[in-house]
Amino acid sequence: AQSVTQLDSQVPVFEEAPVELRCNYSSSVSVYLFWYVQYPNQGLQLLLKYLSGSTLVKGINGFEAEFNKSQTSFHLRKPSVHISDTAEYFCAVKMKTSYDKVIFGPGTSLSVIP
Amino acid sequence: SQTIHQWPATLVQPVGSPLSLECTVEGTSNPNLYWYRQAAGRGLQLLFYSVGIGQISSEVPQNLSASRPQDRQFILSSKKLLLSDSGFYLCAWSNGGEVDTQYFGPGTRLTVL
Numbered sequence: 001a002q003s004v005t006q007l008d009s010q011v012p013v014f015e016e017a018p019v020e021l022r023c024n025y026s027s028s029v030s031v032y033l034f035w036y037v038q039y040p041n042q043g044l045q046l047l048l049k050y051l052s053g054s055t056l057v058k059g060i061n062g063f064e065a066e067f068n069k070s071q072t073s074f075h076l077r078k079p080s081v082h083i084s085d086t087a088e089y090f091c092a093v094k095m096k097t098s099y100d101k102v103i104f105g106p107g108t109s110l111s112v113i114p
Numbered sequence: 115s116q117t118i119h120q121w122p123a124t125l126v127q128p129v130g131s132p133l134s135l136e137c138t139v140e141g142t143s144n145p146n147l148y149w150y151r152q153a154a155g156r157g158l159q160l161l162f163y164s165v166g167i168g169q170i171s172s173e174v175p176q177n178l179s180a181s182r183p184q185d186r187q188f189i190l191s192s193k194k195l196l197l198s199d200s201g202f203y204l205c206a207w208s209n210g211g212e213v214d215t216q217y218f219g220p221g222t223r224l225t226v227l
Contacts, residue, residue, distance in 0.1 A: 032213055043120075043204055043218035044158075051213060090158065094214055102208075102216055106157040 002027040004093050004105035012111045013081055021076040021108045023065075023091030033074040034092040034102070035065055044090060050074060061085070086112045116141035120205050120219040127226055133178075133192040135222050137205030140186065145207040147188040148216065149180055152202040164188060165210065200226045 005024045013019045025031060032051055036044040048059025055067040065076045074091060091105040117140045127133060139145050149161040160173045162180035170180050177196060181189045188205060205219040 034215065036218075041202075041221070041223065043220045044206075046215065046217065049213075049215060092216075096212055101160070101163070102214060104158045 002031065002093055002095050002100070002103050004091050004103055006089075006091055006105040006108045008108050009106070010109045010111065012113055014113050015083055016080045018079050019077065019081050019085075019110065021089050021091075021110065023074045023076065023105060025072050025074065025091075025093045027072075027093065027095055030096045032094045032096060033065075033067060034094075035059065035063070035074070035076050036090045036092065036104075037061075038088040038090065038107075040087070047076070047089075081110075081112050083112050083114060086110060116207070116217065118205060118207055118217060118219040120203075120222050122222060123220065124223045125225070127195050127224065129197055129226055130194045133190070133195050133199070133224070135190040135203055135205075135224075137188040137190075137219055138186055139188075139207045142186070142207065142209065144185060146210045146214070147182060148206040148208070149188065149190050150204040150206065152204065154201070158204070161190070195226045197226050200224055 003026050007022050034049045035047040037047050038044045047063050048057045050057045050067045058064045063078050065074055067074050088107045088109050090107045092102050094102045119138050146165050148163045150158045164170050164182045167182050178192050203222045206216040208214045208216045
């Protein structure tokens, strides 16, 4: 069975500083990987996804993530955060089969401090 | 383009009252549909998913039920709400298949008093 771990439940960071949100997964087969962002009282919005090819994936709002197969990780990064990046971030994984469902991590709350 | 709607946006209900939340998707046909719940400060809990009209799979046994009367309509119901049913309810859709990227609605904030 697959699982997703987001070790940091809360990440405070100063405005314009870089940030990395960590995501690790476990799976017996190859996977697709996703990052979603949830602003307060809103639904989840897809930030980026890794399907295949280049391990560095660029998404919306200046975020990027790097797939590391050997470390089974898919960490999300942004070189300079803004106040508007304050939100909950969810990592998700899906095994490369047609019948398995997407599994979401517990989320990381990013707080950008002015 | 595809859009997903949920209503109502917020709801305050007394314990023991019934519940009906609605989700509709536009711009796609035969989507997979999902209901999730977020309790305060918690992650996503998958409640139900559907791959077609009348086909509902339940992930967690509870006093909630789901129905899919039309291809792009997904309804979450309860006959008697519990305090523990409070939370943020999210509907999502996907095209299924191997990648199965999910797209979420704006959510419904339910408070049971």
